[in-house]
Amino acid sequence: xxxxxxxxxxxxxxxxNTVLVATGEIAVAVHPQRLVTPALGSCIGLTLxxxxxxxxxxxxxxxxxxxxxxxxxxxxxxxxxxxxRLADAVAGGVPRHRLxxxxxxxxxxxxxxxxxxxxxxxxxxxxxxxxxxxxxxLLAEDVGGTHAxxxxxxxxxxxxxxxxxxxxIREL
Amino acid sequence: MDPLAxxxxxxxxxxxxxxxGAGHAATALSQMLGMPVDIDVPDxxxxxxxxxxxxxxxxxxxxxxxxxxxxxxxxxxxxxxVARDAxxxxxxxxxxxxxxxxxxxxxxxxxxxxxxxxxxxxxxxxAVARLTELSTLPGxxxxxxxxxxxxxxxxxxxxxxxxxxxxFVLTRFSTPETSVDAALLYLPDPDSLDVMLGRLGVL
Numbered sequence: 197x198x199x200x201x202x203x204x205x206x207x208x209x210x211x212x213n214t215v216l217v218a219t220g221e222i223a224v225a226v227h228p229q230r231l232v233t234p235a236l237g238s239c240i241g242l243t244l245x246x247x248x249x250x251x252x253x254x255x256x257x258x259x260x261x262x263x264x265x266x267x268x269x270x271x272x273x274x275x276x277x278x279x280x281r282l283a284d285a286v287a288g289g290v291p292r293h294r295l296x297x298x299x300x301x302x303x304x305x306x307x308x309x310x311x312x313x314x315x316x317x318x319x320x321x322x323x324x325x326x327x328x329x330x331x332x333x334l335l336a337e338d339v340g341g342t343h344a345x346x347x348x349x350x351x352x353x354x355x356x357x358x359x360x361x362x363x364x365i366r367e368l
Numbered sequence: 369m370d371p372l373a374x375x376x377x378x379x380x381x382x383x384x385x386x387x388x389g390a391g392h393a394a395t396a397l398s399q400m401l402g403m404p405v406d407i408d409v410p411d412x413x414x415x416x417x418x419x420x421x422x423x424x425x426x427x428x429x430x431x432x433x434x435x436x437x438x439x440x441x442x443x444x445x446x447x448x449x450v451a452r453d454a455x456x457x458x459x460x461x462x463x464x465x466x467x468x469x470x471x472x473x474x475x476x477x478x479x480x481x482x483x484x485x486x487x488x489x490x491x492x493x494x495a496v497a498r499l500t501e502l503s504t505l506p507g508x509x510x511x512x513x514x515x516x517x518x519x520x521x522x523x524x525x526x527x528x529x530x531x532x533x534x535x536f537v538l539t540r541f542s543t544p545e546t547s548v549d550a551a552l553l554y555l556p557d558p559d560s561l562d563v564m565l566g567r568l569g570v571l
């Protein structure tokens with residue numbers, strides 16, 4: 197594992213097919229592209245994938261809903277906004293319930309503070325709730341704990357690879 | 369006000385607070401360790417939070433971090449960040465051992481660095497308190513060792529996304545033999561920054 201200043205870090209070296217999803221953003225891509233979001237802490241990485249078109253999308257969600265903050269900024273950082281928007285963008289006209297979802301993240305990076313300590317768990321719960329409203333099945337999840345994760349979605353098979361310094365590579 | 373809108377005089381005032389804080393912290397650490405330790409502030413920048421990983425080696429860079437939530441007259445957070453290798457060096461420096469002695473992060477290294485960061489934060493807050501007559505206390509220091517991006521995320525969500533920008537204070541610990549660079553990030557609540565600048569007389 198690289199610990200240098202190399203931004204490549206844990207995931208397979210970025211190439212022309214790598215689509216990077218930054219914090220609070222959503223993105224849609226088609227095979228042979230692959231979607232990556234680095235360093236999920238209390239945030240949730242959500243992937244939606246359509247097996248027929250081999251299209252998929254990824255969101256890096258920070259908080260459950262816009263009521264959590266009084267600042268402006270990216271609306272896609274909230275579960276209540278990002279999940280339906282990503283579902284519409286990936287489906288692009290086909291029924292949304294044809295998509296399948298996987299999630300990772302929702303960790304607690306710093307324990308011991310009051311109230312907000314469970315923000316990761318609240319994020320995960322908000323994403324599950326939004327998915328259920330859209331009738332999108334949640335196939336797999338790797339959430340909770342106290343460690344950071346990087347999430348990748350391969351669009352040919354729908355494979356999600358979750359990497360962390362603590363547990364190495366996990367496939368969902 | 370938004371920290372990105374700080375004018376040169378206001379930045380100088382923030383730098384001055386940083387230097388005075390570093391002086392306090394150096395005195396405290398020297399007393400604690402029974403040997404001279406210098407702390408300098410060679411650089412101070414104001415960055416938007418998404419920019420921070422780019423100056424600290426990328427979102428997946430493995431770093432040690434100590435977070436102290438601010439309570440009292442000023443709200444926000446203080447985050448001490450040190451890269452993995454520098455973390456081990458800092459631990460050696462603070463335990464009077466030859467550089468390179470620590471090979472891995474254990475409970476002793478974690479405790480040493482957490483303690484040093486806690487002293488540094490308290491010293492900064494004491495400097496702020498002396499200059500502004502504002503009373504601010506740090507919450508209990510919390511340690512994490514993981515990807516930088518995830519740690520920043522943890523901090524910004526804990527303070528309720530109130531901070532969009534951070535004041536980045538490069539902090540250099542040195543003894544006659546060695547020196548180690550770390551970063552102290554001050555993530556102010558925008559209202560708190562106004563209060564502090566007002567008290568410093570540069571608003």
